[in-house]
Amino acid sequence: MTQDSTIAVIVNGAAGKMGREVVKAVTQAEDMTLFAAIDHNPQVQGLDVGTLVGMGEQDLFITQELEPTLAAAVQSHRQTVMVDFTHPSSVYHNVRAAIAYGVRPVVGTTGLSEEQIKDLAEFADKADVGCLIIPNFSIGMVLLQQAAVQASQYFDHVEIIELHHNQKADAPSGTALQTAQMLSELGKTYNPPQVEEKEHFPGARGSKVGEQIRVHSVRLPGLIAHQEVLFGAPGQIYTLRHDTSDRACYMPGVLLSIRKVIELQTLVFGLEKLI
Numbered sequence: 001m002t003q004d005s006t007i008a009v010i011v012n013g014a015a016g017k018m019g020r021e022v023v024k025a026v027t028q029a030e031d032m033t034l035f036a037a038i039d040h041n042p043q044v045q046g047l048d049v050g051t052l053v054g055m056g057e058q059d060l061f062i063t064q065e066l067e068p069t070l071a072a073a074v075q076s077h078r079q080t081v082m083v084d085f086t087h088p089s090s091v092y093h094n095v096r097a098a099i100a101y102g103v104r105p106v107v108g109t110t111g112l113s114e115e116q117i118k119d120l121a122e123f124a125d126k127a128d129v130g131c132l133i134i135p136n137f138s139i140g141m142v143l144l145q146q147a148a149v150q151a152s153q154y155f156d157h158v159e160i161i162e163l164h165h166n167q168k169a170d171a172p173s174g175t176a177l178q179t180a181q182m183l184s185e186l187g188k189t190y191n192p193p194q195v196e197e198k199e200h201f202p203g204a205r206g207s208k209v210g211e212q213i214r215v216h217s218v219r220l221p222g223l224i225a226h227q228e229v230l231f232g233a234p235g236q237i238y239t240l241r242h243d244t245s246d247r248a249c250y251m252p253g254v255l256l257s258i259r260k261v262i263e264l265q266t267l268v269f270g271l272e273k274l275i
């Protein structure tokens with residue numbers, strides 16, 4: 001059988017806020033074919049995904065059958081990628097299934113535990129199948145994180161505030177965890193205690209991540225995705241802030257990841273490793 005030379009992309013979570021953007025971006029990319037749109041929402045089963053995202057009919061209908069779709073993709077295309085924007089409760093299973101079929105996952109869904117990521121890395125290694133886990137696809141966030149790493153050479157006190165829409169299932173955000181992790185890997189412990197603190201209400205001081213970095217999570221309608229990293233020293237505060245006003249900002253990073261993952265045989269974590 002002749003195989004199509006474009007990258008076949010399966011979008012998992014296609015009817016969601018991110019999935020719809022990915023459907024539009026992939027459809028417009030000349031080197032990609034939108035192979036399937038998967039979503040478990042019963043209300044969208046059988047709908048034309050093009051109509052759903054406002055692009056007009058594409059003759060591609062939403063299904064919830066992940067494994068048969070993975071099997072069909074590898075039959076018809078040499079290069080196959082599954083982009084996952086689903087839910088923290090299902091992403092691990094989805095990614096394992098994709099790797100098992102030889103379909104390379106590009107994972108935007110957050111909420112995977114460290115153990116799950118380690119397990120997926122081992123599984124991808126054994127299978128020789130590339131996989132990307134990207135907590136944040138926006139270039140602005142990569143730049144913020146680089147600036148934070150630089151600032152941490154000069155500041156010993158830092159806290160992170162992440163602010164998101166109130167449909168978000170996981171807290172802290174994957175991006176805030178990654179940012180705290182990056183700062184923690186630099187070999188210093190932050191925020192040496194100044195006084196003995198007592199939280200009169202649990203959670204008042206946020207959660208401690210990595211090397212004693214406090215992360216505070218805000219959830220409100222009207223927000224999309226925002227993050228502040230505040231560095232403090234006597235007499236000054238250095239604030240780094242990133243604001244998302246449209247989910248389209250993630251699409252250059254998603255398309256780049258789809259093009260990069262087909263060259264990989266292992267799991268790679270973070271957009272900064274690709275640019």
Ligand SMILES: NC(=O)C1=CN([C@@H]2O[C@H](COP(=O)(O)OP(=O)(O)OC[C@H]3O[C@@H](n4cnc5c(N)ncnc54)[C@H](OP(=O)(O)O)[C@@H]3O)[C@@H](O)[C@H]2O)C=CC1
Binds near residue numbers: 040109110135168
């Ligand atoms: N890495 C990044 O740059 C970004 C990551 N994200 C992350 O992506 C994930 C999705 O976000 P968002 O699009 O806002 O969420 P949405 O809830 O808008 O979309 C998720 C979609 O996936 C569906 N779904 C849930 N579970 C499954 C499953 N097991 N199989 C198939 N479909 C499923 C949902 O259906 P139903 O509604 O019926 O449950 C929904 O249609 C979150 O973890 C979020 O944090 C978001 C933005 C950027």
Ligand SMILES: O=C(O)C1=N[C@H](C(=O)O)C[C@H](O)C1
Binds near residue numbers: 168172176226
């Ligand atoms: O749920 C979201 O919206 C987002 N989730 C990701 C995260 O948890 O970091 C990325 C971005 O913040 C948007």
